[in-house]
Amino acid sequence: MVTREEFLTIPKMAREISEEEDRVAVMRAKLYSPRGLDTSEKVQSSGSQSHLADIVIDMEQALDARKAELESLKAEALILIDSAELSGEERALMFLRYAEDKSWRDITETIHYAAATTFRMHRSALDKIFK
DSSP states (O other), rough: OOOOHHHHHHHHHHHHHHHHHHHHHHHHHHHHHHSSSSSSSSSSSSHHHHHHHHHHHHEEEEEEEEHHHHHHHHHHHHHHHHHSSOHHHHHHHHHHHHTSSSHHHHHHHHHTTHHHHHHOOOOOOHHTTTT
């Protein structure tokens, strides 16, 4: 079962994956765009393109592994959230944060509570989940 520390890493991991997806998209665009390649270097184009393709493939494989790890953590987190004795608001907050990858700003706007109240509810829900 997922630990409290692993549970709390879910939002950060989701952000990192999103950032990595953006980097992979940029690299892929460079791979398929002749303008994206730096031809000022005295390197054969096909060699650098092949090297870039290898880099993109490695990045995509690492990204897929991270996505699978995140999905596994989310599935375990949802089981914990569902099995805990949480109020409706706490359950909604935890679902938004750990299943939907919402930011604190989005959560406070959705549940219509001040940030301080939202953070207190979050701490209370964590205590109930990991008692």
